[in-house]
Amino acid sequence: MNGVARKVPSLDVSLGSLHLQLPTLMGSGCYGSGEEYAPFVDYAGIGGVVLKSVTRLPRLGNPTPRLSPTPSGMLNAIGLQNPGIDAYLAHDVAKFADRPCAVIGSVAGFSVEDYAEVTARLAARDEIDAIEINISCPNVGHEGETFACDPRLAERATAAARGATAKPLIVKLSPNVTDITEIARRVEAAGADALAVINTVRGMAIDVDRVEPRLGNASGGLSGPAIRPIAVLAVWEVARSVKIPIVGQGGIETARDALEFFLAGASAVSIGTGNFTDPRAPQNVTAGVRDYLAARGHAALREIVGLANAAFAGAR
Numbered sequence: 001m002n003g004v005a006r007k008v009p010s011l012d013v014s015l016g017s018l019h020l021q022l023p024t025l026m027g028s029g030c031y032g033s034g035e036e037y038a039p040f041v042d043y044a045g046i047g048g049v050v051l052k053s054v055t056r057l058p059r060l061g062n063p064t065p066r067l068s069p070t071p072s073g074m075l076n077a078i079g080l081q082n083p084g085i086d087a088y089l090a091h092d093v094a095k096f097a098d099r100p101c102a103v104i105g106s107v108a109g110f111s112v113e114d115y116a117e118v119t120a121r122l123a124a125r126d127e128i129d130a131i132e133i134n135i136s137c138p139n140v141g142h143e144g145e146t147f148a149c150d151p152r153l154a155e156r157a158t159a160a161a162r163g164a165t166a167k168p169l170i171v172k173l174s175p176n177v178t179d180i181t182e183i184a185r186r187v188e189a190a191g192a193d194a195l196a197v198i199n200t201v202r203g204m205a206i207d208v209d210r211v212e213p214r215l216g217n218a219s220g221g222l223s224g225p226a227i228r229p230i231a232v233l234a235v236w237e238v239a240r241s242v243k244i245p246i247v248g249q250g251g252i253e254t255a256r257d258a259l260e261f262f263l264a265g266a267s268a269v270s271i272g273t274g275n276f277t278d279p280r281a282p283q284n285v286t287a288g289v290r291d292y293l294a295a296r297g298h299a300a301l302r303e304i305v306g307l308a309n310a311a312f313a314g315a316r
């Protein structure tokens with residue numbers, strides 16, 4: 001090093017007007033309501049928490065069992081269990097005051113009006129820095145994913161949320177579609193500041209001894225390392241289709257996993273299932289990404305966003 005200290009690469013990132021000190025978000029539904037991890041996690045060591053999705057009315061969720069492990073992942077069918085926006089605002093949101101990281105509220109809905117109303121009410125709270133709309137929940141019957149699977153409805157849900165808040169708006173897309181890029185373009189045109197790519201992949205497991213599905217809901221959403229290649233491809237394709245930043249997610253456990261997403265075109269990443277196996281995964285990702293950047297002489301994470309994608313396009 002000839003006595004010259006190399007600068008530590010910067011990892012800060014902007015998603016619209018949402019500025020993150022670190023590029024690691026905790027995925028919605030995978031961090032409890034955000035406070036359960038407090039004994040294990042230094043919140044200053046993560047970019048932000050995406051809270052559990054909340055709906056207009058309370059939801060009991062799906063019949064149990066709601067989780068089933070699979071090779072390299074897990075199936076879940078929670079069914080958007082939540083207390084509804086009234087109780088959520090009264091009891092839960094205040095717990096997120098003064099967190100040293102971004103706090104992103106997640107809104108789920110069953111109508112365009114739901115997205116407008118719940119977004120407006122949640123975003124009005126000072127504790128909430130940004131809104132993510134979950135238009136892609138696969139575990140609540142067909143209606144949960146209808147918005148993510150129909151370009152026109154995806155656009156309308158986005159426009160409704162956009163009209164309800166000036167805070168940064170992230171829209172979470174489903175992989176369970178024929179052409180994710182068309183949905184991404186429509187959502188961008190409707191005013192989204194960033195895209196979350198991807199939610200879980202529909203799946204099912206059957207208990208052959210009991211001769212019945214392992215999940216009470218029969219089908220569920222697959223997450224974890226099993227879906228990572230699907231997610232990386234989705235980010236790769238979406239990055240070629242839109243200009244707004246992407247939060248890549250699906251099976252990230254390590255820094256090298258996260259780097260795949262950055263190189264494909266994600267500006268930030270989200271860790272969901274990886275938190276269940278290792279609550280320190282976010283810190284390990286941050287440290288490993290910094291080491292990778294430093295070893296290659298990069299001054300900032302943003303220098304490698306989409307690098308593999310651009311290099312591949314240039315080589316063709």
Ligand SMILES: Cc1cc2nc3c(=O)[nH]c(=O)nc-3n(C[C@H](O)[C@H](O)[C@H](O)COP(=O)(O)O)c2cc1C
Pocket residue numbers: 027028029030052053076078080106134172198199200222223224225227249250251252270271272273274
């Ligand atoms: C148990 C569980 C609950 C989830 N709940 C939500 C939710 O409420 N809202 C949402 O947008 N995504 C939800 N997700 C999806 C995750 O946020 C994430 O997008 C997905 O699992 C892929 O990332 P991963 O492989 O890192 O988990 C849930 C995932 C799991 C495993």
